[in-house]
Amino acid sequence: MTFARKAMLLAACMTLPFATPALARRPVAPGPVPAADAPRLVVAISIDQFSADLFAQYRSHVTGGFARLLNGAVFPAGYQSHAATETCPGHSTILTGMRPAHTGIIANNWFDQSVARAAKSVYCAEDETKTAGPGDYVASVGHLMVPTLGERIKAVWPTSRNVAVSGKDRAALMMGGHRIDEVYWWKGKGFVTQEGATPGRVALEQNAAVATVLSAGAPGFDLPADCAVHDRAITAGTVTVGTGRFALAAGDATAFRASPRLDRAVIELATRVVDADRLGRGPTPDVLAISLSATDYIGHGTGTQGAEMCIQVHQLDAVLGDFFAALDARGIDYAVVLTADHGGFDMPERLREQALPQAARADAALLPKAVGERVGAKLGLDPKGLLLAEGPSGDVWVRSDLTPEQKSAVVAAARADLLAQPQVAAVFTHAELAETPMPTGSPETWSLIQRARASFYAPRSGDYVVLLKRGVMAMPVPGPGYVATHGSPWDYDRRVPILFWRKGMTGFEQPSPVETVDIAPTLAAWIGLKLPEGTFDGRCLDLDAGPGTTCGAAQ
Incomplete structure (x- = not known):
């Protein structure tokens, strides 16, 4: 489809007020009927x-x-x-x-x-x-x-x-x-x-x-x-x-x-x-x-x-x-x-106490502000708000006031910077994901880019997406009410x-x-x-x- x-279909489908004691039901119009049982x-x-x-x-x-x-x-x-x-x-x-x-x-x-x-x-x-x-x-x-x-x-x-x-x-x-x-x-x-x-x-x-x-x-x-x-x-x-x-x-x-x-x-x-x-x-x-x-x-x-x-x-x-x-x-x-x-x-x-030494919190160096500062210094760009993201993993957006050439340079520099970090598994660009076919077959065999593709919608997705390595939690610092999280591939x-x-x-x-x-x-x-x-x-x-x-x- x-x-x-x-x-x-969605447009065709576009709350009713609550009523008591029971909501009246209209008679069933002629047409398709539910299965007998x-x-x-x-x-x-x-x-x-x-x-x-x-x-x-x-x-x-x-x-x-x-x-x-x-x-x-x-x-x-x-x-x-x-x-x-x-x-x-x-x-x-x-x-x-x-x-x-x-x-x-x-x-x-x-x-x-x-x-x-x-x-x-x-x-x-x-x-x-x-x-x-x-x-x-x-x-x-x-x-x-x-x-x-x-x-x-x-x-x-x-x-x-x-x-x-x-x-x-x-x-x-x-x-x-x-x-x-x-x-x-x-x-x-x-x-x-x-x-x-x-x-x-x-x-x-x-x-x-x-x-x-x-x-x-x-x-x-x-x-x-x-x-x-x-x-x-x-x-x-x-x-x-x-x-x-x-x-x-x-x-x-x-x-x-x-x-x-x-x-x-x-x-x-x-x-x-x-x-x-x-x-x-x-x-x-x-x-x-x-x-x-x-x-x-x-x-x-x-x-x-x-x-x-x-x-x-x-x-x-x-x-x-x-x-x-x-x-x-x-x-x-x-x-x-x-x-x-x-x-x-x-x-x-x-x-880690249960003999899983690979379990770790994401390094603060992976936070978008830190990456943006390094990339901005490298490219001679103002680092303030250069990269927009919720945390160290997931979708990242580049500041919209840049020229197309500057934006491409920022994506390339950020990707290189992140892939050099030991906790990063992959970085996929918007263009790479757009060109990747929607995955089929058993989901347990999907590659990382296929998993990311299943979450990709071009008008909303970021300029690139960061995936951390297995066992790395995208929460650098724990605090009251928030010591663990999810969101990984x-x-x-x-x-x-x-x-x-x-x-x-x-x-x-x-x-x-x-x-x-x-x-x-x-x-x-x-x-x-x-x-x-x-x-x-x-x-x-x-x-x-x-x-x-x-x-x-x-x-």
């Missing part, structure tokens, strides 16, 4: 920073929601196959079936020097043409260039509902899309919705419940027996982590967010929406997208191998089990897919589990690599949504889950 065709509710769950490594580490200890999903179709080697393994690009793939090169979501942030404001960094889920309060922005899905599955379903069956709930705005918006009936995300001390819309009764009720917890505070969580081995203090810079229990001081909304309590609040809100909107009880399939963000906040704040992450995975297992039990109790015929937007890497200080950040479940399906495990872009075409087949060949970058995975669920149903 051409880009122009995709843009036309299509589930009436598709639940798509993303766990932010839930790597395939974490899944493998804890799968033998789960007894709740994860245990249920292990009885379905298990793909332990799923891939967010692109290089820009961040929250926004990853979420943009899950329900669009398209890689970031086609969704247009190349990173969490990129630089656009043409925007009419002093700050040229653009957030993936903002409307940069609108202003908000100091330090704030207007959240928007406008940068997403392709429809989501929920939008495609609504285009065929207007009675279907498309709803998203998350701990982050970018996750909810990238999974929900432009044509969304209801969307909520956590902000500050409660859940909010899109600009200009009023949060519904369910959000107000959930915010009141959260306020009660915040007002009183809460004790820490008990340490599960299998977590004892991880209960060990480790220091990174000025921060010591590894033994936390998530005790909550009264009024500490930041600590609430970086704890299992955030995920439970998101699930409780999702359950309220299921009831209020009567999701899964209409004539056509509904989509409920849920992104659980606490694993990411905890991974950044304490790493992936401390007592904190062990507690978090157990709490996730419990809250997912409660959610599925709630859907069961309501008699809803639902199907679930669970995956992640990216993986994660533990803090280098702990990894390596498999610890790319590999995520993909799990499908529906009551009565025959379970199996397939170890061969698949991609998150395979999720949307698979769900489309599951509900009998027929779409033209080439609609997705991904392929349908035959789950063999009964009539109407084979991949042929999507063609």
Whole structure:
């Protein structure tokens, strides 16, 4: 499918006010009908920073929601196959079936020097043409260039509902899309919705419940027996982590967010929406997208191998089990897919203690300011703002006031400078990436330039992209709340589990690599949504889950 065709489809797909007690549904118009046994509710769950490594580490200890999903179709080697393994690009793939090169979501942030404001960094889920309060922005899905599955379903069956709930705005918006009936995300001390819309009764009720917890505070969580081995203090810079229990001081909304309590609040809100909107009880399939963000906040704040992450995975297992039990109790015929937007890497200080000497923090000499100073001195150019970037890796933009010749010289000099640094694996220019064909075949065999190509969209991508060597974390200095990160092209950040479940399906495990872009075409087949060949970058995975669920149903 051409880009122009995709843009036309998106334009054709361009929130409804919340109503209680139940939203009225229009009669189904004559036309295509869902598969005879299509589930009436598709639940798509993303766990932010839930790597395939974490899944493998804890799968033998789960007894709740994860245990249920292990009885379905298990793909332990799923891939967010692109290089820009961040929250926004990853979420943009899950329900669009398209890689970031086609969704247009190349990173969490990129630089656009043409925007009419002093700050040229653009957030993936903002409307940069609108202003908000100091330090704030207007959240928007406008940068997403392709429809989501929920939008495609609504285009065929207007009675279907498309709803998203998350701990982050970018996750909810990238999974929900432009044509969304209801969307909520956590902000500050409660859940909010899109600009200009009023949060519904369910959000107000959930915010009141959260306020009660915040007002009183809460004790820490008990340490599960299998977590004892991880209960060990480790220091990174000025921060010591590894033994936390998530005790909550009264009024500490930041600590609430970086704890299992955030995920439970998101699930409780999702359950309220299921009831209020009567999701899964209409004539056509509904989509409920849920992104659980606490694993990411905890991974950044304490790493992936401390007592904190062990507690978090157990709490996730419990809250997912409660959610599925709630859907069961309501008699809803639902199907679930669970995956992640990216993986994660533990803090280098702990990894080195575990005999991984190659684990390291990026040298400050790789920061764009430092590189720009060296390049500016070499070429006789003002180094101020010469190179624009978020950090030592990823896309880099050259200052726009230079002549084409100066710009080319800066790219060449920066590339040579970076490739001489021992922590740099590769530097690819904009032209090189533009000339590289979109990768195909198994994502585990893709070269570094192919991984970078899957994240490349020419109008937004940088003048060059920097990829650090395996084990080098793009965070030179750790600090409170931020000791580890992700975003690399390596498999610890790319590999995520993909799990499908529906009551009565025959379970199996397939170890061969698949991609998150395979999720949307698979769900489309599951509900009998027929779409033209080439609609997705991904392929349908035959789950063999009964009539109407084979991949042929999507063609």
